[in-house]
Amino acid sequence: MSEPIFDVAHLGHVEVYTDRFEESLDFFTRVYGLKLSGQEGGSAYLRAWDDYEFHSLKLTRHSTTGVGHIAYRVSSPEALARRVKAIEASDYKVIGWTEGDLGHGKSFRFEDPFGHVFELYWETRRYAPDEADRPALKNMASRFHAQGASPRRLDHLNLLAADVTAFRDFMVTCLGSRVTEQIRLDNGRLGGCWFTVNNKTYDLACTEEHGGGHGRFHHVTYATDQREDILRAADIFLENGVHIETGPHKHAIQGTFFLYVWEPAGNRVELANAGARLILAPDWQTVTWTETDRKKGQAWGLKTIDTFHTHGTPPVRKD
Template sequence: MAEPCSDIAHLAHVEVLTDKFEESLDFFTRVYGLTLSGLDENSAYLRAWDDYEFHSLKLTRSDRTGVGHVSYRVSSTEALQRRIEAIETSKYKIIGWVEGDMGHGRAFRFEDPFGHVFEIYWDTVKYRPGETDVPALKNNASRFHANGACPRRLDHLNLLSDDVTEFRDFMITCLGARVTEYIQLDNGRLGGCWFTVNNKTYDLACTEEHGGGNGRLHHVTYATDQREDILRAADIFLENGVFIETGPHKHAVQGTFFLYVWEPAGNRVELANSGARLILAPDWEPICWTETDRKKGQAWGLKTIESFHTHGTPPTGDR
């Protein structure tokens, strides 16, 4: 196998588009429990209480929903140059340099074959807590505020594509990512791939598009410390009239305890707890899940409802 690449440090932030900006912002702050770090004319910059950067979610006012861009931070300025060289010599579409925003400096953008925009950068703005959110422990990024569901950090996102194999090649080529688990369908296609750029089990997943769209978002996920946080969040969502799509259950793939909801604009958002699973083996062999395996359903819990396989944003029909 190829030697693991450490040029990319971690998933930094995701830009989510909303056509119901005020309602979405209320959900993410008051109900979901992210903190507003900054606000400009078109976007709100949000973070979980232990995200070290200025923001991990950029919520942008738009006439549609879905993902605006996916952002990774590199491990050094030298790593940034190496990745840019790899991208520039690849077959993938290059957008080029863009100016940073409130949360980071200049970033280099490129695009996967399905219309998802990615960026990589080094210069960042680290969050500095103010008087009201100084943590009791110096090794926390900010105070545990216990507002709403109050997740700890950004964990991962799931994108949709018509050809998971092609997306896999994109992630390996452009980001030096490793596949940790995948779904092999009986017809020979890949049904899904889970990728990591560090020793997390995954920070991005790509699953097969069944809704007829292009460049769509399946979901964005924040991590909690324990399962009980997700059970508490279910009650918070219930009390606030948030649509709970499925869960709490446990995934077979990656073993994640999960809860999926739709924020007011229809973007799917997850809370997850993956326990202490890490990929420490440098020669990790990706786990293959067959179609027969997947037809058994989740590890436990109710059968996944049909919308989980067809709903993405922007929608392609009635949702």
């Protein structure tokens, strides 16, 4: 086993594009329950109530939908230098340095083989609550506000790729990620991989593209404290006319209790409760699921619906 790399600390934020900016912003704040930290240009910077950074979601006005970039915070300035050196020595496309934005300092950008843009950064802006948002307990990032579904923190995202093996190699090389679980199809291909850079079970998943797109976005997920929060959220979404795609239910892979919806522009958004499951074993062996395993459905037998395999953003243009 190669020496683990812990240069990357955690998933920091995800930029999501929307071509219905005002409606998407209303969904993410009033209904989903994120808080607006600030706006600049065509972007809104949002966070869950216990995210320690200024933002964990950057919602950007755009001509289409999908993911703008995926950002990870590293563990130190020295770690950033090591990762940059490793990425520059690889065959992956380097975009270069940016000056950052409202939520963080300079960042280093690069691309996976499918056009998804990633960035690494160290210097960050911690959220500073004002008096109205200051929590009673000083170890919380801000006050629980009970607006909408009110998730606690950013958890993970899922990307689509035509070749999951190629994406796995990218994540291992560039971020030092470990694969905690995977799907091996009968034809030998990898159908999906779940990655972690720390002791969470996963912070990013990649599944095989079945919709004919390129470099697409599957979903972003925020975590709740308990399953009951997700059941309550289902009623909130129902009352607000939000399209519930599937759930509430429990995943077989990773064991998360889930609920998937589409926000007004069509991007898929998940609420999940990951429980207390952590990957503490330094020599964790990847759990492999077969095609037969997956045909059994989710943990309690719910079959995965067709749109879960084909719907991604941006939509695929049909001639």
